[in-house]
Amino acid sequence: MGEELPGGLLFQDQDFSSELLRQLNGLRQNRILTDVSICAGAREVPCHRNVLASSSPYFRAMFCSNFRESSEAKVQLKGIESTALDQIVLYVYTGEAHVTAENVLPLIEAASMLQYPKLFEACSSYLQSQLTPSNCLGMIRLSEILSCETLRKKAREVALTRFPEVATSADLKELCALELRDYLGDDGLCGEEEKVFEALMVWVRHDVQARRRHMQDLLRLVRLPHVHPAFFQHFIAGDALLRASPACQLILEAAQRQMFSLQGTPSAPDCQPPWHVPPRSSYRDFLILLGGRKDSQQTTRDVLLYDRQTGQWQSLAKLPTRLYKATAVSLHRSIYVLGGMVVGTEKRVPSHDTYIFSLKLNQWRLGQPMLVARYSHRSTTHKNFIFSIGGIGEGQEVMGSMERYDSIRDVWESMASMPVGVLHPAVAVKDQRLYLFGGEDIMQNPVRLIQVYHISRNTWFKMETRMIKNVCAPAVVLGERIVIVGGYTRRILAYDPQSNKFVKCADMRDRRMHHGATVMGNKLYVTGGRRLTTDCNIEDLASFDCYDPETDTWTSQGQLPHKLFDHACLTLQCIPHASNFPRA
Missing domain, CATH: 3.30.710.10 (Potassium Channel Kv1.1; Chain A)
Incomplete structure (x- = not known):
């Protein structure tokens, strides 16, 4: 006291x-x-x-x-x-x-x-x-009247992070053009670009006569390169209000050329949308591992997600069936798993099934089957297409055939066959061309070839090179180069398509094969696989490594949840929905 x-x-x-x-x-x-x-x-x-x-x-x-x-x-x-x-x-x-x-x-x-x-x-x-999505816009108006900055910031955060729900509120229709522009142009807006477009058109239709003059400026804020092409075709390109505006029509025509032309014909500068605009910051890259052989060398149905922000692995919905040496690609924010040999049945035969996974829904569904059943093949994407190349067919023959899936028309079609049928090449697409590096022939001998497919011309040519000797190695596009990651070797080769030259990068620690590789944030991530020890034994791996091209160095990212090889490894970009990701 x-x-x-x-x-x-x-x-x-x-x-x-x-x-x-x-x-x-x-x-x-x-x-x-x-x-x-x-x-x-x-x-x-x-x-x-x-x-x-x-x-x-x-x-x-x-x-x-x-x-x-x-x-x-x-x-x-x-x-x-x-x-x-x-x-x-x-x-x-x-x-x-x-x-x-x-x-x-x-x-x-x-x-x-x-x-x-x-x-x-x-x-x-x-x-x-x-604060809720239904009242946050009203709260922002109140905060501005009262000069309450803390309330304004919190209400705006809700408006941006829960924009799809906010877009259904009556208050959105009452925004002025400048206010709506402020939201649509914000990089932190959290919502698929399709929802952004729908919000814009709901706003315009609330008072068409007064608001149609703002359509062109506001349409430019919709990041059209990140809209699903099917949505663009069915809901944007045919919209009567947009088609009635000559300025908007120019934007749509430029978008169609960029999205659907294999050539990617440039449009006039005055009507060209910002094609190199990045996705909004709410989109994140996730590393996905699918299938493969784990621990006891049994083919697994596991699907794992790695979140770089948390450094955590999470289990997703399992593959519908066990598939040996299937391929997987990401396209339009979905994963496509193609072919493979069905494991667990009495008669092992290649599959032509396609399974499609939605990360948003954490669900699988059956897609259009491939024309030819195959496993040990390679697949890659370009624009709206998936290319499925080579592999082993129903007669256990090495195939040189290639087929292409058109995701807009939902059909598969046969394309020109590769000059030399090979197994396990490294595959990547760069500058309108599909590249196959190396691989092995039916006798398991390395093939020292680069086979190049011109996508718009549907033609192949091949180049012999002593630099290539990779088998069971992935390839990724890293910057302006295609990087071939190992393949019974530690060696990392970066190929420049413009100069047709190879550059050696820092070696991996192990002689590695049957591993996965993908790119996130301009860095290369390599997962699992098998390594050849100094005494020529083969050892399964759970390693998880990252290569930084700026410093030409490797760092360990820890371990996978288990040893894994012959798996699919890819990057999927989407807006995270935490409730869909149960912990591993």
Whole structure:
């Protein structure tokens, strides 16, 4: 209760101030020594001028200056509701206020006007706790009126992170063009680009006559390169309002050429949408591992997801069936698993089935089957197409055939066969060309060839090279080069299609094959596989490594959940939905 000081004792009564407030409130309630009544409408509350003046700059200026209110018995507070007045006076005399859904709006307005900043922030915190997609836009308007920055930031965060739900609210239709532009142009907006387009058109159709003049500018904010091509074809390209606008029609025509032409014909600069615009920051890259042989060398149905932000592995919905040496690619934010040999049946035969996985739904469905059953083949994508190449057929023959899946028309079609049928080549697409590096022949001898397919011409040519000797190795596009990752070797080769030259990169630690590789954030990630030891034994791996081309160095990312080889490894870009990702 006290503190020793030189020459005496400093006495401190911790309860005195709160007891004083309690006594003052008792005096107020009994109208003892009250000298002013503050009024809101017909409501009058007796108070003490000195208490009010001590509680806020607003009342200090009113009662301690030469304003007429300083001597009036009743003071009318305009713009204050009676329910808020009671809470304000209670707060002044007790330091407490009961903030509810019914009184928070008049109370925060009163706290702002009468200059009670802590009560103002308490009301703001309560409003922030009540934010939903249906009310956040209204809260932003309120925050701007009240100059409440904390509420504005929190409400805007809800508006951006839950935009698909916000887009269905009535408040979105009431935004002005500049406000909508601010949302659609925000890189942090969290929603598929299809939802962004739908929100734009809902807004326009709410008042077509007044808003159609804004369509061109707002349409440019829809990141068309990241719209699913089928959605573009069916819902954007044919939209009557857009087609009625010559300026919008130019944007759509340019988009169609870029999205659907194999040549990628450039459009006029004045109507070209920003084709190199990145996806919004809410999109994230996830590394996916599918199938393969694990631990005891049994073919697995496991599907694993790696989140770089958390460094965690998570299990997803399992493959519908066990498939030996199937291939997998990512296209339009989905995974396509193609062919493979069905494991677990009495008669092992190659499959021509296609399974499609949605990360958003964490579900598999059956797609259009390939024309030819195959396993140990290679697959890759370009624009709206999947190419499935070579492999082993139903007669156990090495095939040189290739077929192409058109994801817009949902059909497979035969294409020109490769010049030399090989197994396990490294495959990648760059600059309108599909490259097959190396592989092995039917006698398991390495093939020292680069086979190149011109996609728009449907023609092949081949080049012999002594640099190529890879088998069971993946290839990835890293920057402007195609990188061939190992293949019974530690060697990493970067091929430049423009100069037709190879550059050696830093070696891997092990002689590696049957591994997976993918690119995330301009870095190469290599998963699992098998290694050839110094005494020529083969060892299964659970290693997980990263190559940085800027520093030409390798770093370990830890371990996979289990040893794994002959698996699919790919990157899938989407907006995460945490509820779909159960922990491994």
